[in-house]
Amino acid sequence: MTDQQQPGIDPALWRGLTQSRTSRRGFLRAAGVGAGALSLSSILAACGTAGVSTSSAAANGVGSAEWWSQQTETKTLNYANWPYYIDTAHGKHPSIDQFQQQTGITVDYTEPINDNTSFFTKIRPDLQAGNYIGYDVIVLTNSDPPLSEMIGFGWAVPLDQSRMTNFYKYASPLVKDPAWDPGNIHTMAWQSGYTCIGYNTKYITEDITSIQSLFDPKYKGKIGMMGISTELGSAGLLAIGVDPAASTPDDWTKAAEMLTQQKPLVRSYYDQDYIKALKNEDIWISMVWSGDVFQAANYQGYDTLKAVIPQEGSMFWTDNQLIPVGVQNPVAAMEFMDYVYDPKVQALIEDYNAYVCPVPASKSIIANQLKDPTVADSPTVFPDAQMVSRSKPYYQFKNSQDLDQWNSTFQPIYTG
Amino acid sequence: MEQHVPADLHGVEPPRRHRRLGRSASPYLLGAPAIVWLAVFFVIPLVTMLSLSIQTCDSITLACKLTWHFAEFPNIIGRYNDTFVRSLVYAGAATVAALVVAFPVTYWIAFRAKRKNFFLLMLLVPFFVSFVIRTTAWYTLLADQGTILSTLKNLHLVPESFHVLATPLAVIGGLAYNYLPFTALPLYVALERIDRRVMEASHDLYATRRVAFTHVVLPLAVPGIFAAFLLTFVPAAGDYVNAAILGGTNTVMIGQVIQNKFLEAADYPAASALSTVLLVLMLVGIAAYAKFLGSRTIEEYV
Numbered sequence: 001m002t003d004q005q006q007p008g009i010d011p012a013l014w015r016g017l018t019q020s021r022t023s024r025r026g027f028l029r030a031a032g033v034g035a036g037a038l039s040l041s042s043i044l045a046a047c048g049t050a051g052v053s054t055s056s057a058a059a060n061g062v063g064s065a066e067w068w069s070q071q072t073e074t075k076t077l078n079y080a081n082w083p084y085y086i087d088t089a090h091g092k093h094p095s096i097d098q099f100q101q102q103t104g105i106t107v108d109y110t111e112p113i114n115d116n117t118s119f120f121t122k123i124r125p126d127l128q129a130g131n132y133i134g135y136d137v138i139v140l141t142n143s144d145p146p147l148s149e150m151i152g153f154g155w156a157v158p159l160d161q162s163r164m165t166n167f168y169k170y171a172s173p174l175v176k177d178p179a180w181d182p183g184n185i186h187t188m189a190w191q192s193g194y195t196c197i198g199y200n201t202k203y204i205t206e207d208i209t210s211i212q213s214l215f216d217p218k219y220k221g222k223i224g225m226m227g228i229s230t231e232l233g234s235a236g237l238l239a240i241g242v243d244p245a246a247s248t249p250d251d252w253t254k255a256a257e258m259l260t261q262q263k264p265l266v267r268s269y270y271d272q273d274y275i276k277a278l279k280n281e282d283i284w285i286s287m288v289w290s291g292d293v294f295q296a297a298n299y300q301g302y303d304t305l306k307a308v309i310p311q312e313g314s315m316f317w318t319d320n321q322l323i324p325v326g327v328q329n330p331v332a333a334m335e336f337m338d339y340v341y342d343p344k345v346q347a348l349i350e351d352y353n354a355y356v357c358p359v360p361a362s363k364s365i366i367a368n369q370l371k372d373p374t375v376a377d378s379p380t381v382f383p384d385a386q387m388v389s390r391s392k393p394y395y396q397f398k399n400s401q402d403l404d405q406w407n408s409t410f411q412p413i414y415t416g
Numbered sequence: 417m418e419q420h421v422p423a424d425l426h427g428v429e430p431p432r433r434h435r436r437l438g439r440s441a442s443p444y445l446l447g448a449p450a451i452v453w454l455a456v457f458f459v460i461p462l463v464t465m466l467s468l469s470i471q472t473c474d475s476i477t478l479a480c481k482l483t484w485h486f487a488e489f490p491n492i493i494g495r496y497n498d499t500f501v502r503s504l505v506y507a508g509a510a511t512v513a514a515l516v517v518a519f520p521v522t523y524w525i526a527f528r529a530k531r532k533n534f535f536l537l538m539l540l541v542p543f544f545v546s547f548v549i550r551t552t553a554w555y556t557l558l559a560d561q562g563t564i565l566s567t568l569k570n571l572h573l574v575p576e577s578f579h580v581l582a583t584p585l586a587v588i589g590g591l592a593y594n595y596l597p598f599t600a601l602p603l604y605v606a607l608e609r610i611d612r613r614v615m616e617a618s619h620d621l622y623a624t625r626r627v628a629f630t631h632v633v634l635p636l637a638v639p640g641i642f643a644a645f646l647l648t649f650v651p652a653a654g655d656y657v658n659a660a661i662l663g664g665t666n667t668v669m670i671g672q673v674i675q676n677k678f679l680e681a682a683d684y685p686a687a688s689a690l691s692t693v694l695l696v697l698m699l700v701g702i703a704a705y706a707k708f709l710g711s712r713t714i715e716e717y718v
Contacts, residue, residue, distance in 0.1 A: 145476065263665055268663070282560045412495070414665070
């Protein structure tokens with residue numbers, strides 16, 4: 001434990017939580033092989049998809065100090081985030097309004113991302129062609145392949161380090177210099193969070209303490225699981241008592257067997273829409289993302305909903321803001337990404353979304369100025385030692401065969 | 417006179433030849449937009465799909481190369497056999513349900529209603545709202561503790577554990593509802609076309625109303641019924657929205673699998689192979705259909 005780490009947190013654990021996931025060299029090598037293979041002259045082959053070339057943003061000078069010095073501030077910003085992720089009051093976002101007033105930049109904040117992979121698959125052709133994808137900032141999770149693929153393929157513009165004042169001053173050690181993006185060259189975290197268990201105390205009166213409750217036959221037809229390969233697989237691994245980060249393909253098969261047996265009990269496999277089913281009482285217990293349930297219970301009147309981190313632990317992830325290539329408003333993007341690291345601004349956002357806060361200094365502002373001890377004292381917003389010890393990192397895919405094997409083990413459970 | 421003709425012909429020959437050329441080219445010129453349309457939006461995607469289905473791709477770089485890897489076909493047919501069967505059964509059930517609902521309505525509009533256009537418009541107006549929004553509305557209406565089911569449960573008309581969502585019934589109902597216009601319009605056209613004098617003749621020949629219906633109206637409406645069946649069944653079999661929103665773990669349709677393979681797994685060969693199999697199934701179905709019915713009647717209505 002060093003003085004730079006949060007008290008009570010083992011640095012080895014932080015490293016474990018935040019290790020880099022896929023080797024960049026591996027990507028590039030595979031890309032090269034792909035590009036070579038494409039020289040086949042067959043008409044049919046010409047109909048295929050081109051592999052990723054190795055010409056990265058950096059190679060074209062995009063994101064270099066010289067490139068950044070040529071950029072000027074534009075007065076619009078197109079920001080793509082996940083739903084339920086920003087402070088909302090009367091249909092407006094106070095933190096964004098404040099930014100617009102301060103800078104005169106009009107922010108078009110949209111919520112098109114429900115799932116990393118499918119969002120990435122949609123923007124991918126434009127990224128590959130170097131087109132503007134319509135967003136200046138997007139938010140991707142470190143637990144799924146797209147983030148490391150964006151960085152590995154050179155589709156994430158290197159950030160202007162001189163415009164990260166708030167970040168370097170206030171960011172938590174948890175998100176500063178993370179192993180998935182050493183030196184914060186490409187990303188600044190938006191929030192972190194847990195994939196844990198949420199349930200409705202109106203129907204479930206016992207205290208839920210174990211992930212085994214998701215496999216309990218007495219909740220048949222009222223159980224929600226996530227139809228997201230990394231999430232579902234990790235939940236299965238936790239349920240069979242295996243640490244996902246250290247798991248082997250044999251463990252995956254066992255976990256998949258357990259999940260397949262559970263299938264008759266499951267109502268549906270969800271992505272972000274699980275929260276609607278939980279609110280509608282179509283399901284009573286579900287895999288959830290920690291902040292969603294907190295918001296539903298505290299701000300939206302669903303006060304019988306509760307989220308718990310079970311004794312087996314919960315998957316811990318971080319969502320990261322990054323600038324995709326083809327960006328049209330890079331300076332505005334930098335300004336907004338850094339703006340959210342102002343502790344007062346972050347307090348506004350955090351007090352609403354209640355995920356894991358990337359700015360520790362916001363805690364006292366939430367407690368004293370916003371007078372919201374529920375959020376300020378929540379161990380899942382400002383994690384205590386016990387929470388941290390229950391935080392589990394995701395498995396890291398070594399190469400595409402590894403990823404294929406994981407997907408072919410877990411995807412048939414929810415698509416068949 | 418006969419001698420004059422060649423002279424005349426000789427005189428007018430250049431313009432005539434010109435005209436003839438224009439005449440012979442005109443079908444192609446008129447067809448050009450359709451040909452370009454078909455080439456760009458049908459032939460190229462189709463060839464791409466067929467080609468991708470026998471390629472091998474790297475799941476991270478998405479570099480694909482043609483390997484003539486036909487093994488994907490038996491592979492996916494084996495693995496998704498149940499899903500294919502389920503999709504066809506759901507689509508068939510939904511089509512029959514839509515026909516049962518649409519037939520009396522269109523019959524009434526075609527034969528009895530005074531303001532046909534008004535009622536036809538009334539039938540179609542709900543479908544001006546986005547497909548997904550209407551389906552999500554059903555999701556909210558039919559929620560386990562939603563207005564309808566919670567009322568029924570409070571009245572003890574259905575058991576507490578009763579639910580509609582996440583059952584095959586919900587998916588089939590959603591499909592039947594969403595594709596209703598595709599069923600109703602061809603039916604209406606067929607019924608509207610029936611010559612009223614034929615009906616009168618049947619009555620003159622002492623046919624009762626029922627006999628007139630079964631022996632005159634129904635046979636004349638058959639091409640419309642078949643057209644409606646095709647237009648509803650084909651898109652319903654490939655639909656994924658209804659099953660995704662209204663369905664559960666045991667109602668997965670082939671469209672959902674294809675969507676997942678394309679967008680989530682980025683497994684283009686498997687997705688293409690699945691699409692190809694679906695396409696072939698549909699083509700075989702339609703060919704059988706055309707043989708049974710004769711292709712002319714289908715052309716008239718589809």
